Amino acid sequence: MAENNENNLLSLKNLQVHYKIGGGLFKTIKHVKAVDGVSLDIKKGETLGLVGESGCGKSTLGKAILRLTEPTGGQVLYNGKDLANVSQKQMRDERKNLQMIFQDPYASLNPRMTVGQIIGEPIRTFNLSNGGSVEEKVQNLMETVGLNRRFTKRYPHEFSGGQRQRIGIARALAVDPEFIVADEPISALDVSIQAQIMNLMAKLQREKNLTYLFISHDLRAIRHVADRVAVMYLGRIVELGQAKTVYAEPLMPYTKALISAVPIPDPEIEAKRTRIILKGDVPSPINPPSGCHFNTRCQYAIAECRRIEPKLVEIKPQHFAACIRISSENPHIEENVKNGLGVIGN
Amino acid sequence: MIEQNGKILTVNDLKTYFQTEDGVVKAVDGITFTLEKGETLGIVGESGSGKSVTNLSIMRLIPEPPGKIVSGTIVFDGVDVRQLSIDEVRKIRGKRMAMIFQDPMTSLNPFLKISTQLMEVTELHLGHNKKQAREHAIKMLDTVGIPDAKNRIDGYPHEFSGGMRQRVMIAMALSCDPELLIADEPTTALDVTIQAQILELIKDLKARMGTSVILITHDLGVVAGMTDKIIVMYAGKVFEQAPTFELFATPANPYTKGLLKSVPDPAHEDGTELYQIPGLPPDVANLPPGCPFAPRCARAEDICRAQYPPFVEINENHRSLCHFAKEVYAESVAEREKL
Numbered sequence: 001m002a003e004n005n006e007n008n009l010l011s012l013k014n015l016q017v018h019y020k021i022g023g024g025l026f027k028t029i030k031h032v033k034a035v036d037g038v039s040l041d042i043k044k045g046e047t048l049g050l051v052g053e054s055g056c057g058k059s060t061l062g063k064a065i066l067r068l069t070e071p072t073g074g075q076v077l078y079n080g081k082d083l084a085n086v087s088q089k090q091m092r093d094e095r096k097n098l099q100m101i102f103q104d105p106y107a108s109l110n111p112r113m114t115v116g117q118i119i120g121e122p123i124r125t126f127n128l129s130n131g132g133s134v135e136e137k138v139q140n141l142m143e144t145v146g147l148n149r150r151f152t153k154r155y156p157h158e159f160s161g162g163q164r165q166r167i168g169i170a171r172a173l174a175v176d177p178e179f180i181v182a183d184e185p186i187s188a189l190d191v192s193i194q195a196q197i198m199n200l201m202a203k204l205q206r207e208k209n210l211t212y213l214f215i216s217h218d219l220r221a222i223r224h225v226a227d228r229v230a231v232m233y234l235g236r237i238v239e240l241g242q243a244k245t246v247y248a249e250p251l252m253p254y255t256k257a258l259i260s261a262v263p264i265p266d267p268e269i270e271a272k273r274t275r276i277i278l279k280g281d282v283p284s285p286i287n288p289p290s291g292c293h294f295n296t297r298c299q300y301a302i303a304e305c306r307r308i309e310p311k312l313v314e315i316k317p318q319h320f321a322a323c324i325r326i327s328s329e330n331p332h333i334e335e336n337v338k339n340g341l342g343v344i345g346n
Numbered sequence: 347m348i349e350q351n352g353k354i355l356t357v358n359d360l361k362t363y364f365q366t367e368d369g370v371v372k373a374v375d376g377i378t379f380t381l382e383k384g385e386t387l388g389i390v391g392e393s394g395s396g397k398s399v400t401n402l403s404i405m406r407l408i409p410e411p412p413g414k415i416v417s418g419t420i421v422f423d424g425v426d427v428r429q430l431s432i433d434e435v436r437k438i439r440g441k442r443m444a445m446i447f448q449d450p451m452t453s454l455n456p457f458l459k460i461s462t463q464l465m466e467v468t469e470l471h472l473g474h475n476k477k478q479a480r481e482h483a484i485k486m487l488d489t490v491g492i493p494d495a496k497n498r499i500d501g502y503p504h505e506f507s508g509g510m511r512q513r514v515m516i517a518m519a520l521s522c523d524p525e526l527l528i529a530d531e532p533t534t535a536l537d538v539t540i541q542a543q544i545l546e547l548i549k550d551l552k553a554r555m556g557t558s559v560i561l562i563t564h565d566l567g568v569v570a571g572m573t574d575k576i577i578v579m580y581a582g583k584v585f586e587q588a589p590t591f592e593l594f595a596t597p598a599n600p601y602t603k604g605l606l607k608s609v610p611d612p613a614h615e616d617g618t619e620l621y622q623i624p625g626l627p628p629d630v631a632n633l634p635p636g637c638p639f640a641p642r643c644a645r646a647e648d649i650c651r652a653q654y655p656p657f658v659e660i661n662e663n664h665r666s667l668c669h670f671a672k673e674v675y676a677e678s679v680a681e682r683e684k685l
Contacts, residue, residue, distance in 0.1 A: 053537035054508075160626050190392040191564055195608035195622035202619065217537060220567075224610035224620055261542035263567030265609050267590045270571030277546055278539045281507045 009179055009211045010042040010065065015084065016073035017057070017064045021286065032285050034060040036235035037074065039312070042179070047205065047212040049226025049243060051219055051258070053282050057235040058215045062181040065213070066098050067091045078179075096126050099172035103184035105164030109156040115142070115167055116152030122174040141170040146200060162193035169200065179211045186221060198225055219262045223247050231255050234285055234293040237312055241319035251321040251331060254294045292324070300325060300333055304343045311346050354525055354558045355381040355404070360418035362396075362403045365411060368631040373399040373413070375582040381526070386552065386559040388569035388590070390605075391579035392627050397562045400579070401528045404560075405445055406435045423525065441471040444519035446512070448531035453515060454503040460487075461499040464518055471522045486517040490547060509540035516547065523555060530562045545572060566609055570594060575663070578602050581628050581638035584657070588664040595682055598658070598666035598675035601639050637669070645670065 017035040022028060034057040042048050052058045063069040065076055067083060076083040083094060102108035109118055119138045123129055129137055139149040145166040156164055165185060172180055182201065186194040198221065204210060216222050222229060222243070229246045231239040231254065239252045250256045257276040264270055278297045283289055289296045295305040302325070310322040315331045323333065327345045330336050336344065362374040374396040381387050391397040402408050403415050406427060420427040422443065427435065447453040455463060464486065465479035474482060480499070487495035490513040503511060512532060519527060529548065533541035549572065552559055561572055569576055569590065576593045578586040578601065586599040597603045607621035625642040634640065640650040649669050658671035668674060 053539060162626065190627065191566070191605060192392060192608055192623040192627070195620045196624075198610075198620055199622050219538065220610040257539060261538040263541075263545070263565065263571055265566035265570045265594070265606060267570045267594050270567075275542055275546070277542055281509055281540065282537070 007043050008041045009044045009078070011077040012038055012040045012042075012065070012074065013077065014039055014074040015061070015064060015071055015076060017060050017069055018072045030286055033235045033288070034285060035064055035071075038232075038235075038237055040230060040237060040240070042211060042213060043228075045205075045209055045211055046227040047214050047225050049222035049229040050213060050215045050232060051217065051222050051229060052232035053217060053258075055234075055282055055285060056232045057285070058232050059183050061232070062100070062183050062213055062215050066095065066100055066181060068100065096128075096175045097178045099175060099177040099180050101165075101168050101172050101180060101182040101185045104188055105161055105168055106156075106188070108168055109164060111156055114153050114155055115147075115159075118156070118167060119152075119170045119174055122171060126175055128175060137174070138170075141174055144173065144204070145170045146196075160193075161189050162196060165189060165193075165197055166200070169197075169204070173204065173208070176208075177210070179213070181213045181215070183215045184217070185214070187216065187218065194221065201225065219247075219258060231258065234282065234288050236293065236322065237320075238294065238322045239320065240312065241316075245316075245319055251315055251319065251326060251333070252294075252323055253298050253300055253333060255321075257297075292322070300337050302342060308343065308346065313345060315345075352383050353380045354383050354385075354423055356419070356421040357400075357404065358419045358421070360400065360403055360420060361416045362399050362408055362413060363416050364413045366631060368629075371631045372582050372633075373630065374403060376418075377577070377579075377584050379577060379584075379587065381558050381560065383525070383558055384552075384556045385575070386561060386573045388573035388576040389560065389562045389579060390564065390566060390569055390576060392564060394581075394627055394630055395579040396582040396630075397579050398530055399582075401445070401530055401560060401562060405439055405443060405528065406430075406432075407439075437471075440467060440524075441522040442524050443526040443528065444522070444524040445528045445530065446515050446519050446532045448534050451503065451508070451511060454511060456503050459500050459502055460506070460514055464499070464514070464521060467518055467521045482521065483517075486521050487514070489520070489551070490514075490517045491543075492517070508536055509543060512536060512540075512544055513547070516544070516551075520551060520555070520557070523557075525558060526560070527552075527557045528560045528562070531564070532561070533568065534563070534565070541568075548572070566605060578605070581630055581633060583638060583667055584665075585639070585668075586664075586666045588660075592664055596675060596678040598660050598664065598671045598678065599668050600643050600645055600670075600674055602666075603674065603678070604642075604644075637667075645674075 015035055015038045019032040019034060020029050021032055022030045038061060050058045060069055064071045071084045074084060116138050119141055120134045123134050123137055138152055142149050147163060147166050186197050214225050226243045229243045230237050233254055239255045247259060250259055257278045260276040280297055283296055291306040291308050292310050295301040304324060308324050310324045312320045312322045315321050315326055315328050324343045324345045325336055326333050330341060330344055358378050360374055360377045364371040364373055377400055389397045404420050408415060415428060461483060464483035468474040468479045468482050484495045484499055487499060492498055492510060492513055533544050563569055573590050575589045577584055580601050586602045604623040608623060610620060623642055628638050636651040636653055637655045640646040655667050655669045657665055657667050659665050660675050
């Protein structure tokens, strides 16, 4: 599915991040497959939402694209280059175009630097002031993200969480990037501040034609910001499609359960709806279940699900899912189960 | 004994202040509510709104100094908790009122086996011997859905996942069959699928044991499905209190309305902007003279900036702290009729 198309800004091909654990004398080396062969296109100007539970590998995937974590296999195609295999020095230059916003605005800003220094650092590193003063560029950036331009001499602790996240966004924007990985940018913020940051990011995207990979476990936020959504489970993408379609008509049993678990702020709806409650926790990625990783929690799992690794295939136009019990002819798993269909996909 | 008529908890004009370098912080500044037996109350607010301090006050867990409950009564089953000695409070706390905290990793002792921590509670409060306590602990772990409780009970906290640890916390909180359970952001640190499990568990246990619950959260979605009535707090003040259905259907406070609108709606039109409350939550140590929300409020007028707002009674169960509460309520009613 990862064709090279000029609408694509980035193409991930079978990207892998495997960590070695254990080892040593008489001990076997095990691998944690944090990202286990992800192929994905990110289109120019879109927001691709990446959702999943903790430990599913979504942050690792985001970091691997920017080489903040080294991929152990696969490719990240960008402008004709494979970022996963360029030298560190080349990668450093590429970070002019690819930036990241982090989750914790308390931990991702150096407490000993002033805001002016924090936002100015990438400008100085890449010599991007174009003869003008760095100070002025910093002040303009602060204004862009809704901070008072006079505050350049202040330190991070003098700002609230939402303001700090704005500083993090200004720092990412300082190099005028094309693509930003936003890793849980609103999770640490209060509800009223979350809306501000989501709106700010949407505004910046319109003005600067940015492309976002928006990583979050908050399904309500993803529905709001994302054009397309990728659902991740234990290192693999299990469903991908237009945000609207995925939320209205999810194909995968896992996605269905995820969406049904989100509490809706309306007591009348809450009183009527029935939840799909998944049993158990996300299994350990050290020793994930064989076949389809979700089979241990899936109410529709059959023996083959423990054997066959499902591929991500197009079930409906532009709507992909990885499940052996659905196909483009029979996309509804409940009906397939009722009709006794076994393995029909892949 | 104070007469209570089926009410398990009556809090009247509770004020808890903290002495800080920046002056007195009025973390909770006058909160009044009652909780009937078997009822669930939701307390909603952003960080620093005073929702957790309210509940720490009820449990008498406010560190003194710097904190102090300066006024008000907290009547739990006929007894004013504020008048009790610390020893008397200890007899109630953990036995008749219990609490679940947000982060189960920091609220369990990492050096002690789960069994030790669970058995301690009933040995202390119910006078169980080791054998009884262990049996009871296993039964409780079973109740909260920990598989293979008999063997898992001798594990250490780090051997459990986040969701399982929260179950252990709930088992501990419920081991003495408390009349009041206070859950402070019980699912905030958990994934959605695990959150759904834990909320379902609390609902189920509540139905079976008839426990009254106070649920503190910042998530309006969580209170919508779980509570009978809701208190919305902002800057240490109760901004609005109402039965759950009414609060969501016809809010009478601009802050509540703003909060409800700023939650992303799954059915929204693509490309529409999310409603946002402008500005930042106030510094509770330096509140403006008028309404604390006035600097962020779209409909604030001169009076809002000059005068502290009244706590307006919309009806017997619905109150709102706003100069224009009746008008805001009327607007909500009109908006709802249009739907």
